[in-house]
Amino acid sequence: MASYPWTETSSVTTTTTVVATPDGDSDGACAADNNNTPMTKFITAKPPSYYRKPLRTVTQWLKGKRRDDDAEGLWRIHDSLYDLTEFIECHPGGSEWIRFTKGTDITEAFEVHHIGARPEQLLPRYYIRAARSPRNVRLTFHKDGFYKTLKRRVAEKLTTVNNQPAQTSELILDSLLCGSFVLACLALNWNSYLLAALAGLLVAWTMNCAHNFLHRKDNWRMMAFNLAFFSYREWRVSHALSHHLYPNSKLDLEISFFEPFLCWFPSAAGKNLFQRFGSWVYGPLIYTTMCLAEVGKRLLETILTRKNTFYADDAIPVLLPLAMWVSSNSDIFDVLKIWFVIVQVAGLVFGAIGLHAAHHHPDIVHSGDLIPADIDFGVYQLAAIIDRTDLKGSQFKVLVGFGDHCLHHLFPTLDHGILPQLYQVLFETCEEFQLEYREQHWLQAIVGQHQQLARIEPRVYVPWKKVK
Numbered sequence: 001m002a003s004y005p006w007t008e009t010s011s012v013t014t015t016t017t018v019v020a021t022p023d024g025d026s027d028g029a030c031a032a033d034n035n036n037t038p039m040t041k042f043i044t045a046k047p048p049s050y051y052r053k054p055l056r057t058v059t060q061w062l063k064g065k066r067r068d069d070d071a072e073g074l075w076r077i078h079d080s081l082y083d084l085t086e087f088i089e090c091h092p093g094g095s096e097w098i099r100f101t102k103g104t105d106i107t108e109a110f111e112v113h114h115i116g117a118r119p120e121q122l123l124p125r126y127y128i129r130a131a132r133s134p135r136n137v138r139l140t141f142h143k144d145g146f147y148k149t150l151k152r153r154v155a156e157k158l159t160t161v162n163n164q165p166a167q168t169s170e171l172i173l174d175s176l177l178c179g180s181f182v183l184a185c186l187a188l189n190w191n192s193y194l195l196a197a198l199a200g201l202l203v204a205w206t207m208n209c210a211h212n213f214l215h216r217k218d219n220w221r222m223m224a225f226n227l228a229f230f231s232y233r234e235w236r237v238s239h240a241l242s243h244h245l246y247p248n249s250k251l252d253l254e255i256s257f258f259e260p261f262l263c264w265f266p267s268a269a270g271k272n273l274f275q276r277f278g279s280w281v282y283g284p285l286i287y288t289t290m291c292l293a294e295v296g297k298r299l300l301e302t303i304l305t306r307k308n309t310f311y312a313d314d315a316i317p318v319l320l321p322l323a324m325w326v327s328s329n330s331d332i333f334d335v336l337k338i339w340f341v342i343v344q345v346a347g348l349v350f351g352a353i354g355l356h357a358a359h360h361h362p363d364i365v366h367s368g369d370l371i372p373a374d375i376d377f378g379v380y381q382l383a384a385i386i387d388r389t390d391l392k393g394s395q396f397k398v399l400v401g402f403g404d405h406c407l408h409h410l411f412p413t414l415d416h417g418i419l420p421q422l423y424q425v426l427f428e429t430c431e432e433f434q435l436e437y438r439e440q441h442w443l444q445a446i447v448g449q450h451q452q453l454a455r456i457e458p459r460v461y462v463p464w465k466k467v468k
């Protein structure tokens, strides 16, 4: 069995450890468990700077990360600093990934977005010097740790996998995209709110499916994500770099965007009774406003900062009403009315699917819960995710429902169609490291998400399997 710092630990006295936690300390480090494993409440040494801002945007997040990571205006990977300025335009994954992250620690981003050896071989060309301070993020990538071991095995497995399902993913996205336009036009021509709602459903599925493509090198299909006012460019930061790399932590914009309306962190100070239980009722209203809130927030940011956050591809949402208008004799008011319904339903479906996909349940780690201080990146992902059993086995369901979530977090650049072929490697590696891979049904996910909204008691997460 591979050596792993915690595999020999069989249990942790949960309540005692939590009570012993010094609340309000800057880094959340606290008493060790009864086996002297140092535990922590947070995956970062410093509380994220951006968190103090009322308007939490991707610009603020990157600004805060620049300040907290202390990468001296360069790019940090592990304990080294690199100057990637000349590499920005040559990066095979697209220039924006590198441009956006200047001045930050890109260790997690670098590790998860590359499975082969080539990127690591290129690094020495851009090396400047060793970093002066320790990393702010505590997640580790030990050579023989869980994530690096799994990644080596996945790289090997990828040489023999069947790539045909990746083409099926493209076909599914293309069909959903066409279907959205056809249904939207029919809804207008027949003045049918039912068809408009169905078009909204297809728009949400199209966006979910387009998410499969935004994690990769630049490609046109990722732009389908912009169909209802979302932005693939913003999501590459808020989702790919923030949520994916630091799920359920204070660095996860997909949590902080929703505060103070929906609060998943287990903290009595962070939410009152109304937020804990009222959110069960008003939560769906929040999802419904998601699309328009997204564009509203960016407009507000542009006005307040006087810095434009819009690009040409932000005009993509207009294509849908334009097609509806061109295909009918309706006046513009009727077009806008049906379009509004489509966008609202798309927001509702997108939110309902996304927020129940895999991350919110009392058994899932959220910032404030106790985790081992020296936690491997992959182990942390297992802690922050419970996969959905009901989405397994259907490529369509996986694509529209954010299925196979754990493997997707571990290897986001791989097509969702390929992921099922990697389960054997994942299970074997989990077994070897005595780690628990968890699954639940949709009903447990829905109930669990609401329980998590109400939860205020921190818990202790033990990543290894219980030893009987």
Ligand code: HEM
Binding pocket: 084, 087, 091, 092, 093, 094, 097, 098, 101, 106, 109, 110, 113, 114, 115, 116, 117, 118, 119, 120, 122, 123, 126, 215, 216, 217, 413
């Ligand atoms: C913020 C950090 C980075 C991110 C988010 C990132 C993201 C990506 C993405 C999304 C791809 C395309 C993967 C695909 O479609 O399969 C890619 C490919 C690639 N990246 Fe990066 N990248 C980062 C930094 C770097 C750095 C620092 C290097 C090397 C100096 C590098 C070298 C490469 C190479 C060589 C490829 C081609 C595919 C491969 O050989 O693995 N990247 N990257």
